[in-house]
Amino acid sequence: xxxxxxxxxxxxxxxxxxxxxxxxxxxxxxxxxxxxxxxxxxxxxxxxxxxxxxxxxxxxxxxxxxxxxxxxxxxxxxxxxxxxxxxxxxxxxxxxxxxxxxxxxxxxxxxxxxxxxxxxxxxxxxxxxxxxxxxxxxxxxxxxxxxxxxxxxxxxxxxxxxxxxxxxxxxxxxxxxxxxxxxxxxxxxxxxxxxxxxxxxxxxxxxxxxxxxxxxxxxxxxxxxxxxxxxxxxxxxxxxxxxxxxxxxxxxxxx
Ligand code: BV8
Ligand code: ZN
Numbered sequence: 456x457x458x459x460x461x462x463x464x465x466x467x468x469x470x471x472x473x474x475x476x477x478x479x480x481x482x483x484x485x486x487x488x489x490x491x492x493x494x495x496x497x498x499x500x501x502x503x504x505x506x507x508x509x510x511x512x513x514x515x516x517x518x519x520x521x522x523x524x525x526x527x528x529x530x531x532x533x534x535x536x537x538x539x540x541x542x543x544x545x546x547x548x549x550x551x552x553x554x555x556x557x558x559x560x561x562x563x564x565x566x567x568x569x570x571x572x573x574x575x576x577x578x579x580x581x582x583x584x585x586x587x588x589x590x591x592x593x594x595x596x597x598x599x600x601x602x603x604x605x606x607x608x609x610x611x612x613x614x615x616x617x618x619x620x621x622x623x624x625x626x627x628x629x630x631x632x633x634x635x636x637x638x639x640x641x642x643x644x645x646x647x648x649x650x651x652x653x654x655x656x657x658x659x660x661x662x663x664x665x666x667x668x669x670x671x672x673x674x675x676x677x678x679x680x681x682x683x684x685x686x687x688x689x690x691x692x693x694x695x696x697x698x699x700x701x702x703x704x705x706x707x708x709x710x
Contacts, residue, residue, distance in 0.1 A: 467697045468707050474646050474678045474695065475552075475708060480559040482637075482644035483549060484662050487566060488651020488683060492543040492702035495536060495568050499653055514624045523617060524607040530620045533567075534586050534602045542574035545650070548705035550575040561640035565652060565659050567622055580637045582629050582659055588621035597621050629658065641665040642673060650682040650701050654689035663692050 456464070475481065487497035498505055512518045513529040553560045553576055563580045564571055569587050571579045589609065590597050593616025609618040623629055641647055647666035654660040664670055666677035681693035682701045690696050697704050 464697065464699055464704070467695055468704065470695050471680045471697055472708060472710075474680060478556075478645035478678075480640075480643050481552065481556050481646050481648070482561045482563065482640040482662070482666065482677075483552075483648040483650065484641075484652060484659065485549075485562070485564045485566060485571070485650045486652025486654075486659075488653075489545045489549075489701045489705075490540070490543075490566055490568050490570050491651065492545065492700055493540040493568075493570060495540055495566075495570070497651075499655075510625060514622075515626055516624055519619060519624070523619075526620075527605065527607045527609070530586065530622070531604050531607070535604065537568045537570075537586055538602045540568070540570070542570045543702040545701040545703075545705040546570050546574035546576070548709050549650075551709040553577060561636070561644075563637040563640065563659075563662060565656065580633050580640070582623070582633055582637055584620070584622035584630070586620065586622070589618040590621040592617050592619055634658070637662060638665055641677070642668075642671065644677045645675070646678045646680060648680050648682065649689050649693065650705065652683075652689065653687050655687075660688065663689055667692065 491497050508529055513526050519526045549562060549571065553562065561578055561580065562571055562576050563582055565583050567584055567586045569585055587599050587601060588597055589600050591611040591614060593611055594614040596611065596613055611618055641662040642665050644666050649663060654663065663679055666679055668676040679693045680695045680697065681689050682697045682704050684698065684700065
């Protein structure tokens with residue numbers, strides 16, 4: 456990395472460490488980028504997950520109704536990929552930060568790969584669901600099924616109706632309670648770390664203005680610190696932007 460880039464990075468990290476030092480409560484919003492260095496493909500990069508599959512076909516209720524076999528093929532492939540990956544130093548750094556702030560630390564993730572839990576994070580709000588869980592289209596039972604291949608049309612062991620991944624698809628509401636907890640954490644946060652997300656998906660991305668107090672009475676606006684490789688929709692709202700791979704930049708906060 457050039458001297459200038461190095462200096463800019465170190466300055467941003469010093470400012471981020473300073474903001475964190477003064478913070479009584481911290482919230483984090485992560486996206487696919489924090490799992491990229493573990494080998495989990497992101498969504499909107501050139502080799503993104505959506506390549507070869509239109510969102511409508513694999514990540515909407517209509518797509519599932521139309522061709523549940525295709526949707527299960529897509530999700531079984533992602534479950535197979537996640538079986539082979541491990542948390543990276545970015546996930547582990549967030550575990551350390553949680554240990555420092557205890558119950559004043561809330562990790563909100565858009566990721567469904569379970570890597571934050573695998574790394575040891577305790578309080579993880581999975582606002583888009585989880586690859587590990589299935590939900591029955593009949594009796595609505597939600598079960599943790601691990602990552603085994605469930606075949607292309609798995610049936611509910613209780614009522615034999617078709618199972619679906621317990622994932623929030625587009626045009627679906629986020630899980631009751633989980634989303635409210637995420638909004639509360641962002642509202643209460645003195646610092647919101649936004650790591651590895653393009654910040655284009657809503658309502659997840661609205662945690663950023665909520666943390667800043669843009670739309671509600673928040674005594675002191677929260678400080679938003681972005682960790683990404685490049686500029687995103689979050690960058691213009693961030694107080695500090697730390698550009699670099701999160702597997703290298705997040706651990707610097709724990710030094
Ligand atoms: C809903 C599950 C209503 C699938 C996903 C305004 C308000 C509310 C809704 C909307 C709105 N505007 C539009 C909408 C509709 C829609 C939406 O947001 N559309 C977008 C595309 C415009 N939202 C919805 O439909 C939501 N539901 O609104 O319901 C409702 C309400 C009540 C009752 C009924 C209905 C549901 C959204 C959830 C969709 N499901 N996932 C699955 O995972 O299989 S979203 C999907 O995108 C993933 O969850 C993913 O996590 C998420 C966001 O993507 P990112 O994580 O950011 O990944 P991406 O590839 O985009 O970016 C990666 C970033 O990492 C990049 O910036 C890259 O630079 C960076 N990076 C890469 N490597 C590294 C790195 N950074 C650091 N280090 C690295 N090494
Ligand atoms: Zn059932």
